[in-house]
Amino acid sequence: MIEPYLRQFDAFAANGGSTSPAWLQQRRAAAIESFRRSGLPSTKDEDWRFTSVAPISRGDFSKSPEPSRVSLAELEPYLFGQPDWPRLVFVNGIFDPGLSTEHPRQTSLRRGLDTAPADLEPHIGRHGPTDTTPFSSLNLALAKDGAWIRIPAGVVEPAPIHLLFVTTPEASDAGVHSRSVIVVEAKARAQFVESYLTLRGAPRHLTNTVIEMSIGEGAWVEHSRIQRESEAGFHIGLTHVDQSADSHYRSFSLAMGASLARHDLQTRLNAPEAEALLYGLYLGNRDQLVDNHTSIFHDHPRCRSWEVYKGILDDRAHGVFNGKIFVTPLAQQTDAKQTNRALLLSDTARVDTKPQLEIFADDVKCTHGATVGQLDPMWAFYLRSRGIPADQAHRMMVAAFAAEVLDEIASEPVREALRGVVAQRLDRLG
Amino acid sequence: MALLVIKDLRAAIDEKEILKGINLTVDAGQVHAIMGPNGSGKSTLVQVIAGHPGYQVTSGEIWFKGQNLLDLEPEERAQAGVFLAFQYPVEIPGVTNAYFLRAAYNEQRKARGLEEVDPIDFLDLLEARLRLVEWGPEIMQRAVNSGFSGGEKKRNEILQMAVLEPTLALLDETDSGLDIDALRIVAQGVNALRRPDNAFVLVTHYQRLLNHIVPDVVHVLADGQIVRSGGKELALELEARGYDWTTERAATAGAAR
Numbered sequence: 001m002i003e004p005y006l007r008q009f010d011a012f013a014a015n016g017g018s019t020s021p022a023w024l025q026q027r028r029a030a031a032i033e034s035f036r037r038s039g040l041p042s043t044k045d046e047d048w049r050f051t052s053v054a055p056i057s058r059g060d061f062s063k064s065p066e067p068s069r070v071s072l073a074e075l076e077p078y079l080f081g082q083p084d085w086p087r088l089v090f091v092n093g094i095f096d097p098g099l100s101t102e103h104p105r106q107t108s109l110r111r112g113l114d115t116a117p118a119d120l121e122p123h124i125g126r127h128g129p130t131d132t133t134p135f136s137s138l139n140l141a142l143a144k145d146g147a148w149i150r151i152p153a154g155v156v157e158p159a160p161i162h163l164l165f166v167t168t169p170e171a172s173d174a175g176v177h178s179r180s181v182i183v184v185e186a187k188a189r190a191q192f193v194e195s196y197l198t199l200r201g202a203p204r205h206l207t208n209t210v211i212e213m214s215i216g217e218g219a220w221v222e223h224s225r226i227q228r229e230s231e232a233g234f235h236i237g238l239t240h241v242d243q244s245a246d247s248h249y250r251s252f253s254l255a256m257g258a259s260l261a262r263h264d265l266q267t268r269l270n271a272p273e274a275e276a277l278l279y280g281l282y283l284g285n286r287d288q289l290v291d292n293h294t295s296i297f298h299d300h301p302r303c304r305s306w307e308v309y310k311g312i313l314d315d316r317a318h319g320v321f322n323g324k325i326f327v328t329p330l331a332q333q334t335d336a337k338q339t340n341r342a343l344l345l346s347d348t349a350r351v352d353t354k355p356q357l358e359i360f361a362d363d364v365k366c367t368h369g370a371t372v373g374q375l376d377p378m379w380a381f382y383l384r385s386r387g388i389p390a391d392q393a394h395r396m397m398v399a400a401f402a403a404e405v406l407d408e409i410a411s412e413p414v415r416e417a418l419r420g421v422v423a424q425r426l427d428r429l430g
Numbered sequence: 431m432a433l434l435v436i437k438d439l440r441a442a443i444d445e446k447e448i449l450k451g452i453n454l455t456v457d458a459g460q461v462h463a464i465m466g467p468n469g470s471g472k473s474t475l476v477q478v479i480a481g482h483p484g485y486q487v488t489s490g491e492i493w494f495k496g497q498n499l500l501d502l503e504p505e506e507r508a509q510a511g512v513f514l515a516f517q518y519p520v521e522i523p524g525v526t527n528a529y530f531l532r533a534a535y536n537e538q539r540k541a542r543g544l545e546e547v548d549p550i551d552f553l554d555l556l557e558a559r560l561r562l563v564e565w566g567p568e569i570m571q572r573a574v575n576s577g578f579s580g581g582e583k584k585r586n587e588i589l590q591m592a593v594l595e596p597t598l599a600l601l602d603e604t605d606s607g608l609d610i611d612a613l614r615i616v617a618q619g620v621n622a623l624r625r626p627d628n629a630f631v632l633v634t635h636y637q638r639l640l641n642h643i644v645p646d647v648v649h650v651l652a653d654g655q656i657v658r659s660g661g662k663e664l665a666l667e668l669e670a671r672g673y674d675w676t677t678e679r680a681a682t683a684g685a686a687r
Contacts, residue, residue: 377483382520385480386534386590387508387541396533400524400573407524 002039004062006032008175009141021117027125031140034131041134050320050352051262051291056234061206065092065171072099074199075164080413085193087162088147093176095145099164105150106161109179112148120148123181127212128240133264135236139210143179146210149192153185153216160191160222160411165209167196167229172203179210186216186244192223193414196237196257198230207235207258217244217271222251222410226418229257231288237263245271245300252409254418255290256283256425262291269296269303269331279408280309283425284317284349291320298331298361305335310405311342312398312426313349320352325366327359334361338368343375343401398426432493433458433629434479434598439490440654441478448474450654452490456598456647459626463640463665464633466651467673472633473517475651476600479631480514481507494598508534509541513596515587517603517633521575527586528570531556531593538594559592562619581612588619595623601632605639617642637669652677 009032013025020028040057041048068091075089086106089099095108102108112120125140147163167176184190196207207229215221229235235258241249255261267276282290290313296305311319321340342351355368375397383393402422409415432455439452448471456462464472478485479492481504492499499507522530528549536546547555553567560567563585575583584604591599604616620630620643632643640648640662648664649656650673658664658676668676 376520379520379522381481381483381504382516382522383530383534384504385508385514385516386530386594387505387538388534389505389537390503392533392537393505396525396530397522400522403524 001057001060002036004060005138005142006036008062012142020113021121023121024113024117024124027130028141031125031130031137035134035137035141038131038134038137047133047293047322050318051260051289053260055260056206059173059206061173061175063174065167065174065176065205067094068092068168068170069096070099070166070168070199075099075166078164078195078197079162080193080411080417082159082162082413085159085162087164088149089164089166090145090147090178091166092168092171092174093145093165093178105152107148109146109148109181110144119150120181123183123212123214124179125212127214127242128210128238128266132238132240132266135208136210136238139177139179139208139238142175143177143210146178146180147182148180149182151184151188151190153187155188157188157190160193160414162193162195164195164197165207167198167203167205167207167233169201169203171205173205175206175208177208180212182211182213184213184215184219184221187218188216189220191411192221193411194223194225196227196229196235198233198257202230202232204232205230205234207233207237209237211239213239213241215241215243215247215249218246219244220248223249224409224411224414225251225253225263227253227255227257227261227263228421231257231259231286233258235261239263239265241267241276243267243269243271243274243276246273248275250277250410251279252405253278253280253292254282254422255280255292259287260289262293264293264295266295267297267305269298269300269305272300272302274300274303276305277408278305278307278309279405281402281405281422282309282311282319283313283422284311284319285314286317287315288317289320290317293322293324295324295326296336298325298327298334298336300330301332301334303331303334305337307338308405308408309340310401311340311351312345312402313342313351314345316346316348318350318352321370322354322356323368324356325358325368327357327361327364327366329360331361332363334364334366336364336366340370341401342372343398344372345374345398395426399423402426431458432456433495435491435493436479437491437493439475439478439492440488441474441485442488443474443485447488448485448654449478452654452656454649454656456629456631458629460646461624461630461632461643463645463648464631464651465635465648465665465668467677470651471654472651473602476514476602476631476633479600480504480512505537506541508594509538511597513591513594513599515584515591515599515601515604517606519575519583519587521573521578523573523576525574526571527574530574531570531590534590535593556593559589562592562622563589563615565589580607581609584608584612585615588616592619592623597628599623599628599630601630603633603635605634605636613639613642637665640665650676
């Protein structure tokens with residue numbers, strides 16, 4: 001059902017949206033038109049073959065969340081023990097300046113549009129194409145707020161910048177659309193941590209979030225995305241990264257929340273000698289569906305991409321991994337490696353994994369590997385033969401499986417905290 | 431004093447009987463070598479003693495320190511003092527040698543009612559054991575057996591054995607595929623750990639290990655039975671004459687019965 005969203009857009013366009021700059025109004029209009037034409041995806045769409053969004057389509061998430069406030073004390077457990085890191089907090093999609101450490105180059109999208117919209121014009125809807133997915137079209141049409149961060153050329157950010165997207169029960173049955181723009185200029189260095197979490201309950205809501213990131217020449221970015229939203233809700237996310245020459249982008253993505261979670265991560269290696277390292281861990285139990293779609297566009301020569309995604313699925317959980325690597329004829333001496341490994345802890349868990357390599361250059365090194373398996377009883381016997389009890393041996397094996405990607409998180413406080421979060425979650429599994 | 435007494439042990443894998451009535455007594459302070467042709471059941475025997483879940487024990491008893499090991503889980507056997515050095519040690523990426531070995535050490539201590547050892551004290555304890563296998567402390571930060579060469583994996587088994595100090599150590603073809611240096615280190619480890627109150631059972635194809643670790647008793651296993659037992663000179667005879675003569679006698683003995 002898309003009509004409620006079209007009506008929501010009409011109301012928004014007539015109301016708050018009408019004060020937006022003309023270029024943004026045009027982009028929003030084009031986006032809703034794209035959404036109107038595509039509708040919500042179905043499993044007939046190749047990109048959604050294994051991921052039925054019927055639970056979203058059947059519902060109506062066209063209303064906006066009720067206003068809500070959260071306290072710093074409630075956020076504290078999610079700050080990785082680093083309350084001094086600069087942060088931008090959004091509650092049910094709306095910026096909370098009181099909880100945030102704002103400054104002119106690290107603020108909300110809405111403030112940016114109010115004060116210096118021309119700075120945003122080259123970015124909003126310009127990195128991730130409007131129609132990347134029906135949800136990203138809807139996001140562009142409806143998103144009112146998000147983060148707006150610019151790291152000027154040559155600046156080295158001393159601490160990670162933490163973006164917290166918080167939902168509360170006031171978002172029940174509502175759609176939370178946020179859109180963020182991050183620009184890291186040439187030779188700058190920055191770390192971003194992006195958290196999605198739910199406080200005070202388990203509302204059933206639709207989070208539909210987009211990050212557009214642009215990384216300048218020789219710049220260096222580390223980005224951790226941690227999705228631990230309400231297990232009753234739906235989480236749809238798109239991260240699009242444009243990379244310039246000799247830039248370095250390293251991503252870690254943890255997906256463990258929502259009843260249905262889909263994350264599209266796209267990085268475009270737009271100039272020679274750019275490097276993208278993508279690591280991911282997804283955990284599913286009960287009836288969770290966790291979908292990761294990654295796309296790496298090797299458009300230019302001598303770029304390197306390295307990707308490792310791992311999944312641990314229990315009960316009736318369903319994992320989906322789709323890894324696209326496109327290598328254009330120009331992109332000679334591409335070096336690309338993709339690995340996806342999934343561990344199934346029950347007979348009813350399943351994973352659909354699909355590498356998709358499209359290579360149009362001849363002098364390239366591209367490899368991919370996918371494995372799906374259960375814990376090898378020989379591993380357990382080895383540990384038990386040393387005196388380690390069976391249940392602990394099991395936990396050690398599963399934790400070891402996860403550790404290989406958790407170890408790749410660049411920020412030590414995040415890495416340590418997530419080891420704990422994952423270990424605790426895995427204790428509940430199996 | 432008998433440390434291990436095995437009575438009429440029969441075991442199968444996938445309905446196929448591999449051990450066909452093993453009787454074996456190992457006294458404290460002894461080293462036993464088990465030799466025999468491929469497929470005779472040598473590895474099966476030590477794996478069954480350690481509790482490998484892939485085998486079904488169809489009859490018999492394995493007495494160790496007053497307990498029938500067949501009533502115990504693999505971890506309980508280890509906690510009771512049994513150690514198996516694997517022929518193919520398992521790789522565990524993501525778990526460091528230090529973490530793994532300390533977890534095993536502490537589980538065994540807990541089971542014996544002793545206090546757990548903290549990481550600092552454990553490092554002290556490790557130092558001497560590492561010297562025994564001629565390794566520096568950096569090996570402890572590597573993931574267990576992950577990317578180790580064949581020789582390194584076997585050395586790591588000896589290191590684990592040295593730390594856990596079992597009463598009964600079972601070595602499953604620990605000498606296979608080792609170069610002479612690695613073989614020397616393995617033998618040095620075993621010899622250093624020999625005590626009047628513990629025992630070793632070595633499964634081996636080759637006499638050469640027995641030049642370095644001198645056995646008290648040598649057994650020949652053929653088709654799931656011990657067909658001959660003797661002193662260390664039996665290993666030399668096997669080296670010179672092969673196994674055929676021992677199995678021929680077994681066949682004859684079987685026919686006569």
